[in-house]
Amino acid sequence: MSTNVTIDQWEIFQHGTRRSDTTITERIRVLATFEAETGVNPAYAQPLDIVRWYALHEEWSPGTHYTYHSYLTTWFKWLQLQDIRVDNPMVKLGTVKQPKRKPRPVADTHLIALLKTNMHHRTRVMILLATLAGLRCIEIAKFRGEDMDLPRGRMLVLGKGGDEKWVPLHPILAATAETMPVRGWWFPSNRTRPGQHVTRKSVSQSISDVFRRANLPGSAHPLRHWYGTTLLEGGADIRVVQELMRHGSVTSTQQYTGVTDIRMRAAVEKLDLHRAIA
Template identity: 50%
Template sequence: MPITHLDEYELWQAARRLAHNTISERRRVLTQFFRETSVQPAHADPLIITRWIAEHDTWADSTIANYVGYLNAWFKWLQAHDHRADNPMVKVGTPKAPTRLPRPLSGRDVQKLLSAPTRMSTHAMILLAALQGLRVHEIAKIRTEDIDLDRQTLRVKGKGKKPAELPLHPIVGEWSRRMPDRGWWFPSRHYPSEHVQAKSVSRTISDQMRRTGVTGTPHQLRHFFATQLLADGADIYTVRDLLRHQNVATTAIYAQLPDEVRRDAIDRLDPWQSVPRLHGAA
């Protein structure tokens, strides 16, 4: 039995230009809810939703927060389109979002990834993640035309297809000479006129991490990028700009200030440098 209103909901999301991953994840969660409760998601009441969440005691706090967000978006849409009068999530409540900490790969791990033998395209993916801070879906869509070697810039389309122009890292610029003369850097194997999917980029980098004994995820290369910028003296607002975040709070999740930088800041703290010594003070 199909889920009531789901096709209409997906069409609305696509028209709003929501990310494909967002649409597919919302469908997956609604499908899982329907399969496990035998209740049409459009007709679910607060008790059923709460019980469904409570039964999955192995879910991480972040998973629960995401799923509650997906359900809330679903019921708000149902209300806005006159498919339902109330939003049961008001009674379910919003779980406290878990505290997220930066989790960058270490410089040694990144060196291992870049030093290990691999395909030219895989190496390029790792460079774009570690030295340009690109997300996997941004890496998938890189074209030779996005590289301007004269101006040393890189054009990318980020979340919501928002364009940005970034400074080109010299190593990425040099590596670009080995990539195709035009078109996609990473064309689809089955459809060469199209680029690979983001999950293909993620899988390719993950496989290389596994081969080299590096523990982590491809997204942690973006955390490395942010952390290394901060460690090398870039201020948090510059890091935010290069990551293309809307606010510094999000950037703080990515950039981990190294212990030696924090220690140096404490060691250099001297009240007598900024405040004139009081007359007659010992």
């Protein structure tokens, strides 16, 4: 069976299991990159082929290595499931430990400076959705006027895997909604995708451009980090933050937001040396 036919079948399978378009595209891209750089059909790759491919990329971060390793693991498990392949070469490679995520929230002063920067209105709305609702880039890209429920003070977020969740609406976002379409995409594609919404990459690029013009460090995802971290620092229960950030488990929330600086500083300041001496 040719590489293209096999990968096409895998793509259909992933759509059937409701994987996101971004995940599917990335998984297929990684397989194509593997084949282009090794000259080996990924359906018939051996452990040594994979190890040598890893060795070509010393520049990979631990996170990238973990992600690509997991993509290949999923690929070979699917090949076995479809009886296309009997063995799984990833078994001989062992496991790659998932690196712990550390929070990278935008600093408060930087966020203020960012919002004072001149930008297109729709880019400002993207930033507000990330900052005041914790939306991911793909969630921002797919946002519609129908997702706003102003009378009830809530908004609908279409998350990973097609999951839908209503979350409380921040007053600033409620006011912002008055300036956006009541129906249809808030961020329609102007040229490349007529009738469709912009891509996740387009949202990320638009926000990154504003950071760059403002001469500030940061990008779209640290705005979501700011949302989660600020909720925790404000005293919100971690289960509440989990629901607001739409994480599948509280473990994800703990890894995502980390232990906040304010809480660590408060804990240290409570140390009483005089009482210990007494």
